[in-house]
Amino acid sequence: MHYKSAKANTTEQTEQRRQLRNSATSAEATLWKALKERQANGWKFRRQHGIGPYILDFYCPELKLCVELDGSSHDNKYDYDEKRTAFLRDQGIEVVRFTNAQVWANMEWVISEIVRSGKKIST
Template sequence: MLHFARHLRSNATEAERILWRHLRKRQLAGFKFRRQHQIKPFICDFVCLEAGVAIELDGSQHADQMRYDEKRDAFLRSNGFRVFRFWNPDVIFRTGSVLETIREALRDAKMDGRFDWSL
C-alpha cells in the first residue's frame, strides 16, 4: 500500500496538483493536510487528521466505480471522517469555491470540538 501511495503522489492529476498547492504547509486556515494518505484499507486523496476531513477528487473513472466510492465513504464516515468529493473540473476551474467548501468544513470541525489541538 505504501508503494502505491507513493506512486499516486508522484503521478498526481492536474486537479490534485492544483489543490495540493493550496492545502500544503498549513496554508488553509492553519490545518495540516496529507496527500495520498492511507486509512486502512483505503488511500485518501487528501486528509486532515486533526479535523477529521477527507477529500476525494473524482475524474470520469469514478462514474464507473460508484459502489467502491460509496463503500470507501461509508468506511471513512464510520471512522469519524467527513468526506467531501469534488469533480476534477470543479477543482481546476472553480478552485475558490472548492477551497471555501473545505474551509467551512474545517471551521465546523473546530466549532464542533472535533479539532484536536494536540496534533
C-alpha cells in the same frame, strides 16, 4: 463518540501511495499546492494518506477530514465510493468530494468549501 480504529499508512500501502503521489492528476497537483501552503484556514493536510484498506487523496488529521477528487475515470464507481465513505465515517472521518472540473473552474470555491466543512467539524 467512540469509533473503531483502522491502521493508517501501512507498509503494504507504501509503494502504492508513492505511485499515486508521483502520478497525480493536474487537478490533484493544483489542489495539493493550495493545501500544502495551508490556504485552507491554516490546517495541515497530507496527501495519499492510508486509512485501513483505503488511500485518501487528502487528509487533515486535526479535523479528521478527507478531501477526495473525482476525475472522469471515476465514473461508475458510485458503489465503491459509498462503501469507502461508510468505512471512513465509521472511523469518525468526514468526507468531502469535488470533481477535477470544479478544481480547474473555481479553486477559490473549492478551498472555501473545504474551510466550511472543516469549521463545521471543529465546532
